[in-house]
Amino acid sequence: MKPIIVRGGGDIATGTIYQLSRAGYPVLILETEKPSAIRRQVSFCEAVYEGTAVVEGLEAVRADTLKEALGTVSPQKPVVLVDPKGDSIRAVRPDAVVDAILAKRNLGTRRDMAGLTIGLGPGFTAGLDVDYVIETMRGHNLGRIITDGTAMADTGIPGAIMGYGKERVLHAPQKGRLYGRTKIGAQVKKGELIAVIQSADGQMTPVPASLDGIVRGLIRDGYPVSKGFKIADIDPRAGERENCFTISDKARCIGGSVLQLICAAEKGQLKR
Known part of the structure; x- marks a missing residue:
C-alpha cells in the first residue's frame, strides 16, 4: 500500500495522521528543516529534532532519505521526512495528499499531485488547487468538508476558552x-x-x-x-493539565473528516 502523504506535522496535522494510522493507513509526513510547533508534546514534527515523537502511544520516526522512509513507513509507524517543497510527492505518486501545513495560504500543493488532494483551512479552493477543503475555524462548521469554494478566512484570533481569546x-x-x-x-x-x-x-x-x-x-x-x-x-482552565499531552478536540474533528474522504475515495465513492 502506498503511503498517504501529509504535508506538515504540527498539532492539527498530527490529529489527522493519528486517525489515518489507527485506521490502517501508512503515512509519510513531509516537514521543514526547523518546525515551529507550539504544542510540541502532541506534534509528530518533533521527530525532526529528536528522531522520534510519540503521541498517544503512536510513535513517528524521522527518516533521512526517501528510500529509508519508504522502507520504514507502516500503519504502526508514520515517518517524518524533511521535504518542505514536497519533492518526494512526484517520486511516490501517492493516492492521496493532505496539506496540513496551516500556513493560511497554499505553499505549492496542486490538485494533480495525487488521485485525492485535501487542503486544511484557508488558502485553498476546492475544485481548483485541491479536490476538497476542510474547515478549520472553531464553531458550528468545524470539520465541514467543502466541495466547492474556500474555508473561512483566518481572523488571527484564537477560539475563546472561558472568555479568553x-x-x-x-x-x-x-x-x-x-x-x-x-x-x-x-x-x-x-x-x-x-x-x-x-x-x-x-x-x-x-x-x-x-x-x-x-x-x-x-x-x-x-x-x-x-x-x-x-x-x-x-x-x-484549571485542572486540565492532561490536555497538554493529548490530541485536541479540534484536531480529532478535522482528522475525522480527512479519514472520511480517504475511506470514500478508496471505495470509489468520490467524484473529482
Whole structure:
C-alpha cells in the first residue's frame, strides 16, 4: 500500500495522521528543516529534532532519505521526512495528499499531485488547487468538508476558552532566540515569567504570562523568532493539565473528516 502523504506535522496535522494510522493507513509526513510547533508534546514534527515523537502511544520516526522512509513507513509507524517543497510527492505518486501545513495560504500543493488532494483551512479552493477543503475555524462548521469554494478566512484570533481569546496566545516582543523559563503543563499566574527572548547583542527581554492558566504550548528552546512570532499558548482552565499531552478536540474533528474522504475515495465513492 502506498503511503498517504501529509504535508506538515504540527498539532492539527498530527490529529489527522493519528486517525489515518489507527485506521490502517501508512503515512509519510513531509516537514521543514526547523518546525515551529507550539504544542510540541502532541506534534509528530518533533521527530525532526529528536528522531522520534510519540503521541498517544503512536510513535513517528524521522527518516533521512526517501528510500529509508519508504522502507520504514507502516500503519504502526508514520515517518517524518524533511521535504518542505514536497519533492518526494512526484517520486511516490501517492493516492492521496493532505496539506496540513496551516500556513493560511497554499505553499505549492496542486490538485494533480495525487488521485485525492485535501487542503486544511484557508488558502485553498476546492475544485481548483485541491479536490476538497476542510474547515478549520472553531464553531458550528468545524470539520465541514467543502466541495466547492474556500474555508473561512483566518481572523488571527484564537477560539475563546472561558472568555479568553487573543489573550491565550503569546507572541515574541522582539527578534531573537527564545528560551523557556517554564515547561509545557506548568501552572502559571498572570505576569509570571514563562520565557525570555535573547537578542543578537545578548539582551534578554522577558515574556510574562498573559493570564492565569496552564502552559499548553511553548516553542522549543533556542528557536529563532521574529517580532510578533507565535511562541506560547496558555489554557485558562484549571485542572486540565492532561490536555497538554493529548490530541485536541479540534484536531480529532478535522482528522475525522480527512479519514472520511480517504475511506470514500478508496471505495470509489468520490467524484473529482
